[in-house]
Amino acid sequence: MNIYWFKRDLRLEDNEPLHEASKQSEKLLLIYFLEDKLISDPHYSNFHWNFVKQSIEDINLSLGKKSILFLNCDPIEGFKKISETYKIKSIYSHMETGIELTYLRDIDVKKYCDSNSIHWFEYEKNYVKRGLKNRKRWIKGWNEYVKSPVLKLDIKNLNILDIKHLSKIFNVTDTKTDKNKHLQPGGTSNGLKYLQSFLEVRNKSYNQNISKPLESRSSCSRLSPYLSWGNLSSRYVWQQAYESIKKGNSPFQIRSFLSRLRWNSHFIQRFEMEHSIEFGSVNRGYSDLKKKKVKKYYDSWENGETGYPLVDASIVCLKTTGYLNFRMRSMIVSFLTHHLWQPWQSATFFLAQNFLDFEPGIHYSQLQMQAGETGVNTIRIYNPTKNAIEKDKEAGFIKKWLPKLKEVPIPLIYEPWKMSEIEQSLFNCKIGKDYPKPIVDISETRKFALEKLWSIRKIKKVKEEKKRILEKHINT
Numbered sequence: 005m006n007i008y009w010f011k012r013d014l015r016l017e018d019n020e021p022l023h024e025a026s027k028q029s030e031k032l033l034l035i036y037f038l039e040d041k042l043i044s045d046p047h048y049s050n051f052h053w054n055f056v057k058q059s060i061e062d063i064n065l066s067l068g069k070k071s072i073l074f075l076n077c078d079p080i081e082g083f084k085k086i087s088e089t090y091k092i093k094s095i096y097s098h099m100e101t102g103i104e105l106t107y108l109r110d111i112d113v114k115k116y117c118d119s120n121s122i123h124w125f126e127y128e129k130n131y132v133k134r135g136l137k138n139r140k141r142w143i144k145g146w147n148e149y150v151k152s153p154v155l156k157l158d159i160k161n162l163n164i165l166d167i168k169h170l171s172k173i174f175n176v177t178d179t180k181t182d183k184n185k186h187l188q189p190g191g192t193s194n195g196l197k198y199l200q201s202f203l204e205v206r207n208k209s210y211n212q213n214i215s216k217p218l219e220s221r222s223s224c225s226r227l228s229p230y231l232s233w234g235n236l237s238s239r240y241v242w243q244q245a246y247e248s249i250k251k252g253n254s255p256f257q258i259r260s261f262l263s264r265l266r267w268n269s270h271f272i273q274r275f276e277m278e279h280s281i282e283f284g285s286v287n288r289g290y291s292d293l294k295k296k297k298v299k300k301y302y303d304s305w306e307n308g309e310t311g312y313p314l315v316d317a318s319i320v321c322l323k324t325t326g327y328l329n330f331r332m333r334s335m336i337v338s339f340l341t342h343h344l345w346q347p348w349q350s351a352t353f354f355l356a357q358n359f360l361d362f363e364p365g366i367h368y369s370q371l372q373m374q375a376g377e378t379g380v381n382t383i384r385i386y387n388p389t390k391n392a393i394e395k396d397k398e399a400g401f402i403k404k405w406l407p408k409l410k411e412v413p414i415p416l417i418y419e420p421w422k423m424s425e426i427e428q429s430l431f432n433c434k435i436g437k438d439y440p441k442p443i444v445d446i447s448e449t450r451k452f453a454l455e456k457l458w459s460i461r462k463i464k465k466v467k468e469e470k471k472r473i474l475e476k477h478i479n480t
Contacts, residue, residue: 005090005165009079009097010036011106013129013234014059015192016066016157021127023155025096031165033086034072036060037079038177045105047364049357051326052233055190057179059235062191064179070164076177079109080116085173087120090165094123098234101132101276103364104283130231130238132272132365139273143479146269150242186325188229188360195230199241202227203248203258210257217318218401220329225261228361229326231268238265268366274477275365282364285348285372286473287379289466295347304443305340306354308406311442313417314392315339317405324405326360331395335386337374342385342453343446348375376457379470383457385450392418408438 008025014036016022025032038056042048057074064071075082086092095117100106117124128134131149136142167176188194202225213219230236245262249255278286285291304310308319318332328336337355340346348371355371356362376383396402399417403410409417411431416423421435421442428434435441460466 005033005092006030006094006096007033007035007083007086007092009095010034010060010072011098011100011234012102012232013098014056014063014190015235015237016063016159017192018154018237018240019098019157020155021096021098021125023157024125024127025094026157026162028094029163030093031163033090033165033167033170034063034067034070035082036072036074037082038074038076039078039109040076041078041105041109045103046353047103047356047362051187051358051360052362054181054184054187055229055233055360057181058190058194059192059233061179062193062235066159066192067162067164068159070162071167073167073170073174074177074179075174077174079113082174083113083116083122086170089169089173092120092122094125096125097127098129099126099132099134101129101272101365104279107279129234130269130272132269132276134276136273136277138476139479141480142273143266146266150239152239154237154240154243188226188326190229190233190235192230192235195227195235198226198230199236199244202261203245203253207254207257207261210254211260214329215331216395216401217314217321217329217332218396218404220331221327224329226327228363232361232363238269241265268363270479271369272363272365274369277476281368281372283349285377286369287372287377287466287469289379289463289469290377290460293377293460295341295345297346297350298344301344301443302340302346302350304440305336305344305346309440309443310339310344311421311440312339312388312446313402313406313409313420314388314396317402320405321401322355322358326358331391333370334374334384335388335391337371338384338386339388341375342457343444343449345449345453348372348377376453378473379461379466380473383454385453387446387450389418389446406439408433 006025006028008022013019038053043053060072060074083092100110114124131146206223209219209223213223227236227241231238231241242262242265245258249258275281306319308316310316315336318328318336322328337348337351340351341348351371356367372378373381374384392402393415399414402417409420412420412433416427420433420439423431423435433439
């Protein structure tokens with residue numbers, strides 16, 4: 005018997021290891037391990053595990069009478085128990101570019117397989133390659149990958165092992181989840197709906213609305229969770245988008261989207277090549293930058309109570325829906341790390357838990373970029389008031405997520421602390437009671453952060469690290 009081990013690749017189509025496993029003569033067991041170590045890991049939340057369960061259910065619907073063995077146990081424990089009934093010849097899976105916990109787990113699984121004469125075949129995912137020293141010819145390779153044939157799976161003729169017997173041995177985990185209208189549902193079929201609606205209709209205002217917190221929710225692709233959890237492959241999405249361009253559907257908008265699709269793999273490749281950024285800045289010259297975590301500041305930020313409406317609305321929205329557009333993600337990190345001068349590491353788990361599309365490689369790269377600690381990227385310190393005025397012109401986003409401000413008119417809603425006592429009574433919003441006063445003065449904090457970050461860039465170690473980073477990660 006062979007095993008296909010699902011990880012963050014929850015799909016049947018364009019799945020290379022599954023495609024290869026399906027060619028073998030042995031019965032194939034499809035399995036997913038819901039691991040306690042991951043459930044308790046602070047990067048994850050029920051947002052993620054419900055998405056996984058929905059994805060498993062979606063696959064099972066496609067399989068018909070056969071299904072995935074969905075177990076709440078450690079992989080090695082599971083393989084050992086299966087081996088008591090069946091002889092495992094081979095295991096097929098994708099290589100996972102994940103957090104340190106999953107990397108160490110995979111090292112242990114490899115040792116187990118070697119000691120038990122089990123062949124473990126691992127395949128790269130979305131052209132993220134293991135063992136690279138630099139990015140020479142990486143773009144060329146990625147372009148060739150996305151243009152290569154999408155792998156089709158003959159589902160009807162899959163020689164899948166019936167899990168009835170194993171279901172009696174194991175305590176099989178239920179895949180049912182409560183419906184949540186605020187969250188995108190998991191599964192390839194749902195990912196395809198988002199892809200189709202984006203390519204046919206929603207892309208028309210893609211570039212125009214990409215930075216707007218409210219409008220971007222419908223005009224952006226919203227494919228990120230389906231890519232992060234592997235419901236769709238980058239190659240499949242790229243080819244569908246390219247076909248849409250050939251049909252004359254908004255070529256400028258869709259080409260912009262495709263450029264960002266490549267950046268998705270780029271950042272994951274960076275993490276694969278430099279996984280230490282899970283714990284420290286990619287530019288080691290910033291190791292001497294010590295920011296003290298101030299509980300008052302951090303709690304106000306995490307609770308959406310900073311007194312800056314666009315920051316607070318973004319936090320509340322994220323905690324409810326698992327999604328923010330890129331500009332708002334950047335802004336809330338900038339506010340925490342620049343205006344509140346808190347370490348980027350303090351945001352790691354809160355944001356990971358709430359981003360439905362949490363992808364370690366993108367997560368850590370973007371946290372450090374927005375914190376201004378790469379020594380390579382432009383230092384951007386976002387002004388939340390300016391962004392609110394420019395990107396939420398009708399204040400629809402702020403009013404939706406901060407109902408206490410819904411009666412406050414423009415322009416006062418962008419700076420509610422400027423309301424007089426009479427205005428506060430008139431608009432039913434008492435500053436300091438119904439809505440907090442600004443926690444800091446951003447004109448002062450911006451100046452402090454800029455001076456500090458630019459002075460650090462002049463340090464010899466930071467400059468040396470910048471050169472190293474560019475030589476290692478620049479795409480050619």
